[in-house]
Each structure stands twice: as structure tokens, then as C-alpha cells.
Amino acid sequence: MNIHSGRQLVVTSSSTSSRLDSISSTNSSQQQFGSTRDFMEQPLSPIDAGYQTTPEPYDEATKNGYGSKGPLAPLLSWENVTYSVRVKDKEKSSMRTLLHGISGEVYPGEVIGLLGPSGAGKTTLLNILAGRIEGGVLNGKVQFRGKKRVPGIFKRRVAYVEQEDVMFPMLTVEETIMFAAKLRLTDKKYSQLQKVERVASVMQQLRLSHVKGSKIGDALNRGVSGGERKRVSIGVGLVTDPDMIVLDEPTSGLDSNSAEMVVELVRDITRSRGIASVMTVHQPNANMLNCFDRILLLSQGHLVFFGSSNEAIEYFESKGFPCPLRQNPADFFIDIMSLNNRSPHDLELSRRRIEFLSQSFSESKQPTAKLSLSYGGLYEQPFNPTTLATANASAIRLAPSAAGWGTTADETPPQRANWLFEVKTLAQRDVITTVRHFTFLSAVGLNSISVLLLLGLLFYKLGHEIESIQNRIGLFFALTLNSTYGVMSHYLYVYYKAKDIMLSERGSGSYRMSTFYLAKVVVYLPLAVFSSWVYFLGIYFMAGLQSGATKVLTSLSLFTVLIVVTLGVTLLVGSFVDTYDLASVVSALAITTWVIFGGHLANAGDLLPAIRWMQFISPAFYIYEGMVRTEFGGLQLHCRANNGLCMARGDDVIKLYKLDQFTVGQCALIGVGMAVLYNLFAYMSLRWKAKPRYLWI
Numbered sequence: 102m103n104i105h106s107g108r109q110l111v112v113t114s115s116s117t118s119s120r121l122d123s124i125s126s127t128n129s130s131q132q133q134f135g136s137t138r139d140f141m142e143q144p145l146s147p148i149d150a151g152y153q154t155t156p157e158p159y160d161e162a163t164k165n166g167y168g169s170k171g172p173l174a175p176l177l178s179w180e181n182v183t184y185s186v187r188v189k190d191k192e193k194s195s196m197r198t199l200l201h202g203i204s205g206e207v208y209p210g211e212v213i214g215l216l217g218p219s220g221a222g223k224t225t226l227l228n229i230l231a232g233r234i235e236g237g238v239l240n241g242k243v244q245f246r247g248k249k250r251v252p253g254i255f256k257r258r259v260a261y262v263e264q265e266d267v268m269f270p271m272l273t274v275e276e277t278i279m280f281a282a283k284l285r286l287t288d289k290k291y292s293q294l295q296k297v298e299r300v301a302s303v304m305q306q307l308r309l310s311h312v313k314g315s316k317i318g319d320a321l322n323r324g325v326s327g328g329e330r331k332r333v334s335i336g337v338g339l340v341t342d343p344d345m346i347v348l349d350e351p352t353s354g355l356d357s358n359s360a361e362m363v364v365e366l367v368r369d370i371t372r373s374r375g376i377a378s379v380m381t382v383h384q385p386n387a388n389m390l391n392c393f394d395r396i397l398l399l400s401q402g403h404l405v406f407f408g409s410s411n412e413a414i415e416y417f418e419s420k421g422f423p424c425p426l427r428q429n430p431a432d433f434f435i436d437i438m439s440l441n442n443r444s445p446h447d448l449e450l451s452r453r454r455i456e457f458l459s460q461s462f463s464e465s466k467q468p469t470a471k472l473s474l475s476y477g478g479l480y481e482q483p484f485n486p487t488t489l490a491t492a493n494a495s496a497i498r499l500a501p502s503a504a505g506w507g508t509t510a511d512e513t514p515p516q517r518a519n520w521l522f523e524v525k526t527l528a529q530r531d532v533i534t535t536v537r538h539f540t541f542l543s544a545v546g547l548n549s550i551s552v553l554l555l556l557g558l559l560f561y562k563l564g565h566e567i568e569s570i571q572n573r574i575g576l577f578f579a580l581t582l583n584s585t586y587g588v589m590s591h592y593l594y595v596y597y598k599a600k601d602i603m604l605s606e607r608g609s610g611s612y613r614m615s616t617f618y619l620a621k622v623v624v625y626l627p628l629a630v631f632s633s634w635v636y637f638l639g640i641y642f643m644a645g646l647q648s649g650a651t652k653v654l655t656s657l658s659l660f661t662v663l664i665v666v667t668l669g670v671t672l673l674v675g676s677f678v679d680t681y682d683l684a685s686v687v688s689a690l691a692i693t694t695w696v697i698f699g700g701h702l703a704n705a706g707d708l709l710p711a712i713r714w715m716q717f718i719s720p721a722f723y724i725y726e727g728m729v730r731t732e733f734g735g736l737q738l739h740c741r742a743n744n745g746l747c748m749a750r751g752d753d754v755i756k757l758y759k760l761d762q763f764t765v766g767q768c769a770l771i772g773v774g775m776a777v778l779y780n781l782f783a784y785m786s787l788r789w790k791a792k793p794r795y796l797w798i
């Protein structure tokens with residue numbers, strides 16, 4: 102493609118940026134920029150005073166500000182958007198403005214590309230438009246369908262595709278999109294069949310049908326290709342029938358073919374569904390550039406141009422920056438908008454160039470609405486014949502009624518799925534991902550077997566001699582330690598993995614925090630409990646502990662309470678601490694504290710009063726005390742040498758170790774109370790930590 106054919110090749114050897122900064126250049130076409138002063142004092146050409154665009158072949162109705170369905174109105178418009186953050190430089194703290202009064206709008210059926218050099222502010226602007234900006238100071242106005250955005254409605258009308266594809270690696274392509282459909286489309290509005298049809302059509306549109314049964318995969322497990330994964334991310338957003346799709350660097354990390362395919366598909370879908378798309382793209386090639394109806398060029402947080410790429414070429418040429426014939430226009434735009442760090446002189450010059458370009462564009466007083474009218478509503482009749490041909494060839498056009506797609510959103514807040522249905526769906530997803538998580542399941546299984554063999558053999562047939570007192574107490578200590586450590590280490594990791602995905606999904610209001618948390622408990626708890634029972638019961642009988650049914654069931658219940666409390670603490674640490682690295686340190690510390698104050702290492706009654714309270718907040722203390730009391734209660738020991746030191750009654754042992762502060766029932770009740778409390782704290786801290794704190798204007 103050569104969208105600027107017919108003009109002269111100016112420079113072919115060096116980058117445009119360095120060319121433009123070579124003030125002493127002998128190139129005649131750049132003579133006017135012979136000095137920085139000259140450069141800045143360039144008179145405005147007639148075109149600058151009221152920049153005119155080359156009309157594209159669009160239909161008469163659109164030209165007059167009307168689409169075939171009536172007057173055109175922007176789907177999203179932004180006016181004078183300014184964003185600053187506090188930055189710390191050495192000891193000083195100051196405000197840094199990342200975006201300076203950016204205005205624009207996007208119409209239904211339009212694809213807008215945000216382009217600019219690295220650090221220009223593309224992602225920042227994109228996040229503001231998508232309602233995903235946190236921290237800092239945000240000013241200006243953003244309107245959705247001509248009105249101030251209502252976060253609850255807006256976030257569910259806009260699909261945001263992050264740069265990183267955060268998805269469950271163990272789910273297949275179809276499952277990933279299906280779960281998004283189940284969670285975000287209410288049963289009231291969509292039947293199960295409609296959801297299935299919708300998923301199928303999304304996969305078809307994104308050319309994913311042939312890999313629908315393939316797993317997403319990750320670094321350890323091979324899955325779909327990078328391009329396919331990106332298309333799945335887009336599918337997850339599209340399945341909810343959004344009005345707009347916002348994509349952050351959808352082409353990053355992809356080879357040029359896959360990158361082109363992604364951008365082309367977004368364009369086709371945008372047109373066929375009449376939605377709007379805004380995406381940041383680092384360095385699009387000429388074909389990708391051609392997919393954008395308009396490009397918004399940013400440099401150093403300033404708006405440098407907003408219009409079609411053809412217009413951009415003409416505009417920059419009118420400013421004395423002709424695009425070299427053989428250069429990709431996108432590269433050319435980036436070049437002239439980039440700072441040149443080669444020397445202080447070049448840097449100063451490039452700074453002035455950027456200042457000039459941003460000032461020129463704002464002074465050109467180009468009413469963007471006038472420009473925009475050329476594009477709005479054109480999804481029905483794309484303006485560019487070539488683009489249209491490609492779109493028709495590649496897009497699978499869906500009759501809106503057939504798949505249930507709609508192009509108009511009502512203003513009422515979208516309803517959520519039924520609470521129980523949400524728990525069920527999330528639990529279903531967790532079951533699938535857990536069952537397919539081979540390394541996790543093997544770690545859990547291996548832990549159970551090794552603890553069973555290790556402790557079972559170590560404490561094999563304890564007998565009833567006096568020496569068995571120490572062994573019995575040691576066994577309960579080892580059981581407490583191993584079970585808490587095992588549960589924490591296994592479930593903390595998988596919880597963080599799931600939390601990462603939840604944090605990415607929360608922005609679109611996919612589900613409630615309560616259902617997310619409950620689903621985790623519903624899935625993790627049985628697994629944690631059953632895998633612990635395996636070794637507990639095995640060791641219990643191998644050691645030959647009291648075999649009466651009441652004794653076995655009491656010990657097993659106390660042990661189960663310990664597992665539930667530990668899982669609660671694990672989820673509390675996982676919810677409260679932001680990173681897994683820190684959380685594993687915190688959880689190790691918690692286990693150590695539990696163990697120290699668990700009543701085994703130090704005699705429960707002999708601790709200093711100042712630190713004694715710590716044993717009362719240690720769940721291990723109660724469970725350990727309860728289990729020891731259960732085992733020693735009514736136990737008759739044999740004394741070989743009756744030298745007066747022998748304790749023939751297990752109850753005397755309980756007294757000796759001062760493990761008689763609470764009854765077994767009290768220990769169990771306190772344990773249950775702790776389990777409830779820790780889970781409650783975990784849920785509350787999850788709500789607090791995961792609550793989006795986005796800024797809205």
C-alpha cells in the first residue's frame with residue numbers, strides 16, 4: 102500500500118528524526134528549518150489557518166452529518182483531558198503532567214489508533230477513556246453517548262483488552278469465552294442456547310473455531326499461539342456485546358502476520374457490529390495503519406494530530422515535514438514525534454519540533470467533529486473501497502437479530518447474573534482449572550503420601566509404655582505443623598493465580614467478590630480436607646492411637662477444623678498481601694508463630710504473661726490441646742519400673758503439660774469461631790483490596 106504516492110522522496114538514508122534535527126542540512130526542502138528560530142517562526146500556511154481535509158468517498162448522508170440511521174453522535178467523546186501524577190525526584194516531590202488537554206471522539210463503526218513514541222501517554226489516555234485510570238489528578242470531560250459516564254453502566258458497555266492476556270491456562274478457548282458469556286450475560290436476557298450460539302459466532306468471527314478445543318496454555322504448558330491467545334482475549338470482551346472495545350497494544354509480542362490479522366479482525370468486527378474501537382499500537386505497519394479510520398497522534402502527552410492517516414501525511418507536509426515516499430507513514434509519524442537524544446542540540450531541536458507540532462495542531466482550530474463526520478456510521482458503508490473489500494472478504498457478518506447482537510445499549514444498569522448461579526459458574530471454572538492443574542494436584546497428593554509414610558513409620562505402633570507419652574505429643578505437634586504448612590503452601594499459590602485473573606476481570610464488573618470468594622472456599626476446602634484426612638487417618642491407625650469411634654471422630658473433627666482455619670488464614674494472607682512473594686513470607690511467619698505458641702515447644706502454662714496472650718490467638722494451640730486431650734483422656738499407660746515417676750493415667754499427662762485450660766468441646770468451638778472469623782476477614786480484605794479506585798470525569 103502506498104497511501105502517499107505521487108510525492109517526492111526526500112530522504113531515504115537516515116531516520117526522519119535525525120534528518121529533521123540536522124539544522125545545518127543542505128537539503129533544500131528543509132532549508133526553512135535552517136535554525137531553531139527559523140523553525141519556530143514559520144508562518145502558518147493557508148492550510149494551517151483552517152486546515153482542510155481531502156474528502157474521502159463517503160455517502161452524501163454521512164457527509165451532511167447523518168448516517169443512514171439518523172444524526173451521528175459520538176459514542177465516546179473526551180474534551181480537554183489533562184492528567185497529572187505526583188513524582189518523587191530525589192527528595193523533592195512534584196506533579197508531572199502526562200496528558201495535556203487532549204480532545205477527541207469516536208463514532209460507532211470507527212477504529213481509532215493511538216500512536217506515538219514510547220512514553221507519549223498512549224496507555225494513559227486509553228485507560229482514561231476506558232475508565233481504568235487509578236491515582237493522580239484527572240481533569241477534563243469524558244462523555245459516553247453524550248452524557249457523563251456512569252461507572253456501573255459504562256464498564257459493562259466497554260470491553261477492555263489488556264496488553265497481557267490474563268486467562269486460565271488450563272481452560273480451552275471455547276471454555277474461556279463460554280465462562281465469560283455465562284458470567285456476564287444474564288439468564289433473564291439470554292437463554293443457554295443463545296449463549297452457546299454467541300460463543301460460537303465470536304469464535305467464528307475471530308477465526309478461532311479450529312482451535313476451540315485447545316488449551317490457552319502458559320510458559321510451562323504449550324497452548325494456542327500468541328495471536329490466537331490475543332484473539333481469545335478479544336473474544337472474552339466481545340461476547341458480552343459491548344458498544345466499544347478498547348485494546349492496549351494488541352499487537353505487542355506478535356509477528357507481523359498475526360499482528361495484522363488482529364488489527365484487521367478488530368476493524369472488521371467494529372464495522373460489522375457497529376461498535377467503536379480504540380487501540381494503542383506501538384509501530385503499526387502500513388497495512389495496519391490502513392485499518393484505522395483515524396489516528397490520534399500523541400507526543401510527550403500532547404495531541405499532535407487527530408484524523409485519518411492520509412490527512413496526517415498532508416497535514417505534516419503542510420507543516421514542512423513531507424513523508425518520504427518509501428517510508429512507512431507510521432514510522433514517519435513516530436519519527437517526527439520522538440525526542441532525539443543523540444546530542445543536547447538534537448534534543449533541544451526535537452523538543453521544539455514537538456512543541457511546534459502540538460501547538461500547530463491546537464492552533465489549527467480544526468473542529469474534530471467536522472473531521473469525524475466523515476467516519477461515523479460507516480460500518481454499514483465503509484468509506485474506503487479497498488478496506489471494504491477486505492472487510493467483506495474476511496468478516497463473517499452476522500445479522501444482528503440472528504446472533505442477538507445489538508448496536509444500541511439501553512441506559513439502565515446491566516443486570517447481574519443470579520448470585521447462586523455466579524457461585525456455581527465460578528466454582529465450576531475453579532473445579533476444571535484445579536482438576537487440570539497437574540502440578541498442583543501432584544503436589545497435594547505427594548504431600549499426603551509423604552507425610553503419611555514419614556509420620557506413619559516414625560510413630561509406628563506407639564504402644565502404651567511410658568516413653569510413648571513423648572511420641573504421642575510429638576505426633577500431634579508434627580500433624581499440626583505439617584497440615585498447616587501443607588495447606589498454606591499449596592493454596593496460597595493457586596489463590597494468587599486466580600486473584601490475578603479476578604483483578605483483571607473486576608474492571609468489567611464480571612462478578613461479585615462474594616461469589617468469587619465463596620467459589621474458592623467451595624472448591625479448595627473439600628480438596629484440602631480430603632487430602633489431609635488421607636494421611637491423618639493413615640497415621641492415626643499406623644501409630645495405634647485410641648481406636649474407639651468417638652476418639653477417632655473427635656480427633657478427626659478437630660483436625661478438620663484446623664484445616665478450615667488454616668485455609669481461612671491462607672485466603673486472608675492471599676487477599677490482604679498484594680504479592681505472592683511477600684505473602685509466602687507472611688504465611689511462613691504465621692506458621693512459625695502458631696508453632697511457637699502451639700503449646701508443644703513451650704509449656705502452655707509457663708509462658709511470660711506479656712506474651713502468653715499470643716497462644717490464645719493461635720488456632721494451632723486449641724486444636725493441639727483438643728487433640729492431645731482427646732488422645733490422653735482415659736488412656737492407661739504401663740509403668741515398667743514403678744519408681745514413683747511413672748504416670749499411668751493419660752489425664753495426669755494433660756495436667757503436667759498444662760493442656761487442661763479448655764475442654765475438648767471448647768477447643769473445637771473456639772476453632773470453629775476462628776475459622777468463621779478468619780474467612781470473614783479474608784473476604785473483607787479481598788473486597789477492600791480488590792475494589793477498583795478508578796477516577797471518573
Ligand SMILES: Nc1ncnc2c1ncn2[C@@H]1O[C@H](COP(=O)(O)OP(=O)(O)OP(=O)(O)O)[C@@H](O)[C@H]1O
Pocket residue numbers: 186187188199217218219220221222223224225226236381383
Ligand atoms: N503512575 C505514574 N506515575 C508516574 N509516571 C507515570 C505513571 N504512569 C505513567 N507514567 C509515565 O507517563 C508517561 C506515559 O506513560 P504511558 O504508559 O501512557 O506511555 P505509552 O505511550 O503508552 O508508552 P509505551 O508505548 O512505552 O507503552 C511515561 O513516561 C510513564 O513513565
